[in-house]
Amino acid sequence: MASIEQAERRAPWILLSPALTAVGLLLLxxxxxxxxxxxxxxxxxxxxxxxxxxxxxxxxxxxxxYRDILLQTIKIALITTVVCALAGYPAAYFIxxxxxxxxxxxxxxxxxxxxxxxxxxxMSWINILGVSGAVNSLLQAxxxxxxxxxxxxxxxxxxxxxxxxxLPFMILNIYVSLDGIDTTLEDAAHSLGAxxxxxxxxxxxxxxxxxxxxxxxxxxxxxxGTYITPIILGGPRDAMFANLVFDAIITQLDWPLGxxxxxxxxxxxxxxxxxxxxxxxxxxxxxxxx
Amino acid sequence: xxxxxxxxxxxxxxxxxxxxxxxFFTLVGAAGLAYGVQMPFASRVKAQDVSEVRxxxxxxxxxxxxxxxxxxxxxxxxxxxxxDGTFGSGDEYLARVxxxxxxxxxxxHLSGVFDYARYYNLGYASNLNRANIPxxxxxxxKLVDVYxxxxxxxxxxxxxxxxxxxxxxxxxxxxxxxxxEKGAKLxxxxxxxxxxxxxxxxxxxxxxxxxxxxxxxxxxxxVDAMWDAVRAHRDLVLKYWTSGAELMSLLAEExxxxxxxxxxxxxxxxxxxxxxxxxxxxxxxxxxxxxxxxKGSPMAECExxxxxMLAPETSIAVAEAQNYPPALDPSKVDLGSKxxxxxxxxxxxxxxGLTFADPNYWNGNEADWSKTFGRVQKGY
Numbered sequence: 001m002a003s004i005e006q007a008e009r010r011a012p013w014i015l016l017s018p019a020l021t022a023v024g025l026l027l028l029x030x031x032x033x034x035x036x037x038x039x040x041x042x043x044x045x046x047x048x049x050x051x052x053x054x055x056x057x058x059x060x061x062x063x064x065x066y067r068d069i070l071l072q073t074i075k076i077a078l079i080t081t082v083v084c085a086l087a088g089y090p091a092a093y094f095i096x097x098x099x100x101x102x103x104x105x106x107x108x109x110x111x112x113x114x115x116x117x118x119x120x121x122x123m124s125w126i127n128i129l130g131v132s133g134a135v136n137s138l139l140q141a142x143x144x145x146x147x148x149x150x151x152x153x154x155x156x157x158x159x160x161x162x163x164x165x166x167l168p169f170m171i172l173n174i175y176v177s178l179d180g181i182d183t184t185l186e187d188a189a190h191s192l193g194a195x196x197x198x199x200x201x202x203x204x205x206x207x208x209x210x211x212x213x214x215x216x217x218x219x220x221x222x223x224x225g226t227y228i229t230p231i232i233l234g235g236p237r238d239a240m241f242a243n244l245v246f247d248a249i250i251t252q253l254d255w256p257l258g259x260x261x262x263x264x265x266x267x268x269x270x271x272x273x274x275x276x277x278x279x280x281x282x283x284x285x286x287x288x289x290x
Numbered sequence: 291x292x293x294x295x296x297x298x299x300x301x302x303x304x305x306x307x308x309x310x311x312x313x314f315f316t317l318v319g320a321a322g323l324a325y326g327v328q329m330p331f332a333s334r335v336k337a338q339d340v341s342e343v344r345x346x347x348x349x350x351x352x353x354x355x356x357x358x359x360x361x362x363x364x365x366x367x368x369x370x371x372x373x374d375g376t377f378g379s380g381d382e383y384l385a386r387v388x389x390x391x392x393x394x395x396x397x398x399h400l401s402g403v404f405d406y407a408r409y410y411n412l413g414y415a416s417n418l419n420r421a422n423i424p425x426x427x428x429x430x431x432k433l434v435d436v437y438x439x440x441x442x443x444x445x446x447x448x449x450x451x452x453x454x455x456x457x458x459x460x461x462x463x464x465x466x467x468x469x470x471e472k473g474a475k476l477x478x479x480x481x482x483x484x485x486x487x488x489x490x491x492x493x494x495x496x497x498x499x500x501x502x503x504x505x506x507x508x509x510x511x512x513v514d515a516m517w518d519a520v521r522a523h524r525d526l527v528l529k530y531w532t533s534g535a536e537l538m539s540l541l542a543e544e545x546x547x548x549x550x551x552x553x554x555x556x557x558x559x560x561x562x563x564x565x566x567x568x569x570x571x572x573x574x575x576x577x578x579x580x581x582x583x584x585k586g587s588p589m590a591e592c593e594x595x596x597x598x599m600l601a602p603e604t605s606i607a608v609a610e611a612q613n614y615p616p617a618l619d620p621s622k623v624d625l626g627s628k629x630x631x632x633x634x635x636x637x638x639x640x641x642x643g644l645t646f647a648d649p650n651y652w653n654g655n656e657a658d659w660s661k662t663f664g665r666v667q668k669g670y
Contacts, residue, residue, distance in 0.1 A: 045411040131545045153529045237669040247664040250382045
C-alpha cells in the first residue's frame with residue numbers, strides 16, 4: 001500500500017518534471033546569473049569586473065533619474081491599459097454576442113495582427129500619421145489643413161502603438177469571461193424590471209470583471225516592459241524603463257548595471273502580478289491565453 | 291590521431307583477437323558518447339573551419355551589395371559559404387560578441403578606429419597574416435597606419451571604406467549658402483525646432499557639440515559647454531534616429547529638414563531624386579570602416595575572404611553599391627567613374643582633408659560620456 005501511495009505522490013512530480021526542468025534551466029538559472037551580475041561592476045574597457053559591490057543597486061535605488069523613468073513607464077502602461085479596456089470591452093462584448101460562424105470569423109480577425117511582426121505593425125503608424133502619411137494626405141486633399149500636422153514622435157503615439165499591440169490581449173481575456181456568462185441571467189434581470197443598462201452594469205459587468213482584470217494585468221505588464229515602441233514612435237523624452245536596460249547593456253556595455261535595472265523592473269512588475277493574484281487569482285489569465 | 295584512425299585500429303584488434311566483441315562495442319560506445327557530449331559545444335565551431343565564415347555588417351543596401359558583389363562570387367570561387375548577419379550599431383554588436391562563444395562570430399564590418407581599439411582592449415583581436423592578403427598593398431597607407439598605432443605589429447582587420455558624418459539638409463527649406471554659413475550650428479538653430487534630427491549615438495552628439503562650441507573634437511576642454519550644446523540640440527529635435535534606414539525615411543518624408551547624416555546614405559537619397567544637400571563642416575566627422583577578424587575565427591578562410599573583398603573589382607563594385615569610397619589607394623588603382631563623385635572621396639589618397647576620431651581620446655571618455663548621454667537624451 002505504501003508503495004502505491006508513494007507512487008501516486010511521485011506521479012505529479014514525474015509528469016511535471018519536463019516543465020519544471022525547462023522553467024529551471026531557462027528561467028531560474030538565467031535569473032540567478034542576472035542577480036549575480038547585478039553585484040559585479042563594469043570594467044574600464046567595457047568588460048566585467050567580478051568584484052562584489054552594491055554600487056549598481058545603490059545607483060538604481062538612490063538615483064532620481066531611474067525613479068522618474070519608472071514612474072513615467074508606469075504612467076504610460078496605466079494609460080495604455082485604460083484605453084485598451086475602454087476600447088476592448090465593447091469589441092469583446094460584440095464578439096461574445098455574435099452567433100455562429102461570424103464569431104469564428106471575428107476571432108480570426110482578432111488573431112490576424114499576430115501574423116505580422118510587432119515591429120512592422122508599430123512602424124505602420126509612420127505611414128499613417130507621418131507628415132506624408134495617409135491622414136495628413138487626406139486632410140490636405142480635403143482642404144482641411146494646408147500644412148501637414150506633426151502627429152508622430154510623442155507620448156500619445158507611444159500609447160497608440162502600445163494599444164495597437166496590446167488590444168487583442170485585452171479583447172481575448174474579456175471575451176473569454178463574457179462567453180462563460182449565462183445570458184439568461186440578463187433576461188432574468190430584465191424580467192425583474194431592470195433596464196438593459198442596469199442589467200449590464202449590475203449583472204454582466206461584475207461577472208466579467210475577472211476577464212477585464214486579467215486583460216488589464218497582461219496589458220500593464222507587457223506595456224511596462226516594452227522598449228521597441230518608444231524607440232520607433234517616441235520622441236527624445238518618451239523613454240521607458242526597458243530603454244534604460246537596453247542603453248546600459250547595449251550602448252554603455254554596463255551589463256552589471258543593466259542586470260540591476262532588469263531586476264528592479266522585474267520586482268515592480270512581479271509585485272503587480274502578486275497583488276493581482278492575491279485578489280483575483282491567475283486562473284482567469286490562463287483561460288484568456290487559451 | 292583522428293577518430294577514423296582510432297576506429298580502424300580497434301577493428302583491427304577485434305579482427306586479430308586482441309579485443310573481444312563486448313570490449314569493442316564498449317569502446318566504440320564510449321567514443322560515441324564522448325563525441326555526442328562535446329558536439330553541441332565545440333564541433334559546431336570547428337565545423338565552420340571547413341565550409342563556413344560568418345560575416346556581420348550594417349544591413350540594408352550595404353548588406354545587399356556585399357552579398358551580390360563579394361560573398362556569392364567568393365563562394366563560387368572557394369566553396370566557402372559566407373553566413374551573412376546584420377547589426378544596428380557597433381555597440382549592439384559588441385554586446386553580442388561578448389555574450390557569444392569564441393569562434394561564433396568571425397568577421398565584422400566595424401566603424402571607426404575606436405571600435406578597433408575597444409575590441410583590441412577587450413581581447414578580441416586576432417593576428418592576420420598579411421602575406422595571405424596581398425591586396426592589402428593596394429590600400430591607402432594612412433588607413434592601415436591608424437590601426438597599427440593601436441595594435442603595434444599585429445593587425446586584426448583590413449581597412450575597407452571610409453566616409454563622413456556631415457550635415458544633410460532639405461534644399462526646399464534650407465539653402466546651400468545657409469548650410470555653409472551656419473555649419474554645425476545649423477543643428478541647434480531654433481528656427482528649425484521640431485524639424486531637426488540626430489543620430490542617437492553619443493560619439494556623434496559629442497563630436498558635433500564640440501564643433502558647435504568651437505572646440506577641437508579630438509581634444510575639447512570645456513565639456514560642460516558641450517553637454518549644454520547636446521541639451522540644446524535635444525530640445526530642438528523631433529526624433530533621434532537609430533538606423534540608416536530611419537535617417538533616410540525621416541529626410542525623404544520631410545519629417546525633418548536637417549540632421550547630421552552618413553555620406554553614403556545621403557548620396558543614396560540624392561540618387562533617388564530627393565533634393566537633399568550635404569556638407570562636411572570644418573573638422574567634420576571622418577571615419578573609416580574595416581573588416582575586423584575576431585579572435586577564434588578560422589584565420590586562413592577569413593584572410594582569403596578579406597583578400598577577395600579587397601580585390602579592386604570586388605571592392606569597387608561594393609563601394610559603388612553602398613556609396614562609400616573604398617579604402618583602395620587612388621594612386622595605385624583606377625577607381626572608375628562613379629567613386630570620384632561620392633561625398634568624402636579624396637582623390638589624393640592622403641585623406642588629409644578628413645578629421646578622424648582619436649581612439650585614445652574617445653575611448654578614454656566612453657564610460658562617462660555614453661552614460662551621461664543616456665540621461666541627457668531622455669531629458670536630464
